[in-house]
Amino acid sequence: MxxxxxxxxxxxxxxxxxxxxxxxxxxxxxxxxxxxxxxxxxxxxxxxxxxxxxxxxxxxxxxxxxxxxxxxxxxxxxxxxxxxxxxxxxxxxxxxxxxxxxxxxxxxxxxxxxxxxxxxxxxxxxxxxxxxxxxxxxxxxxxxxxxxxxxxxxxxxxxxxxxxxxxxxxxxxKGTASFEMEIEGRAAHAGVNHALGRSALREAAHQVLTLEGMTDYEAGTTINVGQLKGGTVTNVVPQFASLKIDGRVSSLAAGEDLVRRVLALTPRTPDTALRIRGGMNRPPxxxxxxxxxxxxxxxxxxxxxxxxxxxxxxxxxxxxxxxxxxxxxxxxxxxxxxxxxxxxxxxxxxxxxxxxxxxxxxxxxxxx
CATH class of the missing domain: 3.40.630.10 (Zn peptidases)
Structure with a gap:
């Protein structure tokens, strides 16, 4: 050696x-x-x-x-x-x-x-x-x-x-961005009162597709939902879910646009709520x-x-x-x-x- x-x-x-x-x-x-x-x-x-x-x-x-x-x-x-x-x-x-x-x-x-x-x-x-x-x-x-x-x-x-x-x-x-999204729905017994529930995981699925749809390879922008957590047991409509999200951009303008779009997301499922925090971590x-x-x-x-x-x-x-x-x-x-x-x-x-x-x-x- x-x-x-x-x-x-x-x-x-x-x-x-x-x-x-x-x-x-x-x-x-x-x-x-x-x-x-x-x-x-x-x-x-x-x-x-x-x-x-x-x-x-x-x-x-x-x-x-x-x-x-x-x-x-x-x-x-x-x-x-x-x-x-x-x-x-x-x-x-x-x-x-x-x-x-x-x-x-x-x-x-x-x-x-x-x-x-x-x-x-x-x-x-x-x-x-x-x-x-x-x-x-x-x-x-x-x-x-x-x-x-x-x-x-x-x-x-x-x-x-x-x-x-x-x-x-x-x-x-590329510049890097990091976000966390918390989703709140309504818990319910999955067998007795399923219709009363509002699944946070269902809403999370909508948000994952929306977020990953922001990826634009030609522009050099990518979004990756790296973690999804939620639910407790299988017979309860899940009340809570959370996402951790990574973004990459090739310019300051693209970073500003990505942050604006992510923070402006709204729920797709009635009677659910989103809380989103984060932004650019490293500039391009x-x-x-x-x-x-x-x-x-x-x-x-x-x-x-x-x-x-x-x-x-x-x-x-x-x-x-x-x-x-x-x-x-x-x-x-x-x-x-x-x-x-x-x-x-x-x-x-x-x-x-x-x-x-x-x-x-x-x-x-x-x-x-």
């Missing part, structure tokens, strides 16, 4: 599902210990809402220039025990398996090494703010304000989410001319390193890059390890991608 793989293994062995604040904080401890005594200012922001801490690193010349912002998250989707069960840490050829390795501990580790090396070698020409967050996988509820405050006035934002489709990086992401990240120029710069650097850098079309998954891009900060995402299987039991990174992608991050820190 290479030294890089050994170091990444240490991070992956420390499991850190988003809701496991102790595990996430142990990851923050590993990062803090790694940068101690290296001229890097550290600020630890205590977790809240039962979630883990965030860690902010700062270094580079204090010249008054706009800083570079680097964002990595150390929480994963995999529950504690995954590494000792269905997804053990292992290497098979070029594939390096482990929970959270691809999304995104390997990318976070690479970026930290690039940051440390650039600082030690005197290559940083402007300040760098590097934020490790604890809650990206659950929508960044406690880190969004921190990210947006750090992004204001930044020269660029570099996001170490995993690469896509053979090492391609991300220059555009669009490939503006500034983003395109930053990508062209990165592509030229990659060519000097010795590989072809490409980007993917707008992807449906969100990240903290959505927040920085929406503020007008030129943003590059997907700068982490190449691989596949994020959020699955086949999650893996490619060992061969570590060195060249770490070199690209270092070159960006040196030249932006």
């Amino acid at each position: 290479t030294s890089a793989a050994e170091a990444i293994s240490t991070w992956v062995r420390q499991e850190s599902q988003s809701q496991d604040s102790a595990g996430v904080n142990a990851m923050m401890d590993l990062v803090a210990a790694e940068v101690a005594g290296q001229g890097i200012a550290t600020e630890r922001i205590a977790g809240r809402e039962g979630l883990g801490d965030h860690l902010v690193l700062r270094a580079g010349p204090q010249t008054g220039q706009a800083p570079i912002l680097v964002l990595s998250h150390l929480d994963t989707v995999h529950p504690k025990g995954t590494i000792n069960g269905p997804l053990p840490l292992r290497i098979e050829g070029d594939k390096f398996y482990g929970p959270g390795l691809y999304d995104m501990k390997a990318g976070a580790w690479m970026a930290l090494q690039a940051f440390r090396e650039a600082l030690a070698e005197g290559l940083l020409t402007r300040p760098v703010t590097f934020i490790f967050t604890a809650d990206e996988e659950i929508g960044s509820p406690t880190s969004r304000a921190l990210i947006e405050a750090a992004a204001k006035g930044a020269r660029a934002a570099l996001i170490t989410e995993p690469a896509r489709h053979g090492g391609k990086i991300v220059t555009a992401r 990240y669009e490939k503006t001319p500034d983003v395109a120029a930053l990508f062209d710069h990165a592509r030229a650097l990659a060519a000097e390193i010795g590989y072809l850098l490409e980007d993917v079309p707008m992807t449906g998954g969100g990240s903290d890059g959505n927040f920085t891009a929406a503020l007008g900060v030129p943003t590059l995402d997907g700068l982490g390890i190449d691989g596949d299987g994020a959020h699955t039991l086949q999650e893996h990174g490619l060992l061969s991608s570590i060195a060249p992608r770490q070199a690209l991050i270092k070159a960006l820190l040196r030249t932006l």
